[in-house]
Amino acid sequence: MSHFGRSGPPDIRDTYSLLVLNITFRTTADDLFPLFDKYGEVVDVFIPRDRRTGDSRGFAFVRYKYADEAQKAVEKLDGRNVDGREIRVQFAKYGPNAERIHKGRIVEEVPRTSDRSRSRSPRPRYRDREYKRRSRSRSRSRSRGRHERDRYHDRERDYRRSRSSRSPSVSPDYRRHSGRGKYDDERRSRSRSYSSGSPIRRSPSPKRSSSPHSTPRKGSADEKNHEPSSHSRSVSP
DNA sequence: GTTGAGCGTT
Numbered sequence: 001m002s003h004f005g006r007s008g009p010p011d012i013r014d015t016y017s018l019l020v021l022n023i024t025f026r027t028t029a030d031d032l033f034p035l036f037d038k039y040g041e042v043v044d045v046f047i048p049r050d051r052r053t054g055d056s057r058g059f060a061f062v063r064y065k066y067a068d069e070a071q072k073a074v075e076k077l078d079g080r081n082v083d084g085r086e087i088r089v090q091f092a093k094y095g096p097n098a099e100r101i102h103k104g105r106i107v108e109e110v111p112r113t114s115d116r117s118r119s120r121s122p123r124p125r126y127r128d129r130e131y132k133r134r135s136r137s138r139s140r141s142r143s144r145g146r147h148e149r150d151r152y153h154d155r156e157r158d159y160r161r162s163r164s165s166r167s168p169s170v171s172p173d174y175r176r177h178s179g180r181g182k183y184d185d186e187r188r189s190r191s192r193s194y195s196s197g198s199p200i201r202r203s204p205s206p207k208r209s210s211s212p213h214s215t216p217r218k219g220s221a222d223e224k225n226h227e228p229s230s231h232s233r234s235v236s237p
Numbered sequence: 238g239t240t241g242a243g244c245g246t247t
Contacts, residue, residue: 017244017245019243019244019245021241021242021243021244022241022242022243025240025241046245046246047245047246048244048245048246049246057243057244057245058240058241058242058243059242059243059244059245060245061244061245061246085241092244092245093244094244094245095244095245
């Protein structure tokens with residue numbers, strides 16, 4: 001009875017979505033369900049998590065069956081101390097998909113019943129508008145900004161790949177101007193180390209974790225490994 | 238083990 005958000009959205013035809021912000025990163029849906037269920041009929045509780053780490057993002061979505069109950073919960077649970085932090089409860093404004101949400105109520109707008117009948121009509125202008133909107137600054141989070149940066153980097157890589165594919169012949173000038181310059185500088189800097197520093201500065205970690213659960217003492221295994229070597233080991237001064 | 242404005246999953 002508390003496996004929300006496990007099988008996707010159950011049924012969002014006439015449900016009222018509430019957004020819960022300022023919750024702790026450890027708060028789970030099971031902790032919010034009883035709290036919100038006390039004020040009305042909760043049909044679903046979902047907490048977005050990171051796909052990589054799986055940690056909570058700090059906010060949750062609670063779907064009520066009736067608006068009056070949702071409103072009551074908003075007024076009652078808004079500012080409630082949960083896990084030592086005041087939560088912020090408010091109606092959800094945006095939806096995950098193309099769901100139209102109006103005052104927290106999801107309204108399925110289907111003006112075109114014969115949309116299928118209509119032939120596909122390309123609309124480059126609409127796309128341009130969306131692109132412009134997307135191009136807008138996406139500064140959202142600071143701490144989690146680095147994750148988005150990774151995504152951006154991925155896109156850049158694709159962009160570069162596409163460009164490369166289009167131009168099989170790459171000018172030598174471009175190559176010289178790409179990365180190599182910096183690397184050359186670094187390499188040159190390291191060259192100094194070579195003549196003065198140790199030649200094997202970047203040697204792999206000598207502390208190869210043999211076995212975490214093994215006895216940290218003088219590993220007998222190490223000795224065993226060296227046994228054959230020790231046997232034919234000859235001291236040469 | 239860390240953070241703190243915001244808008245969501247099959």
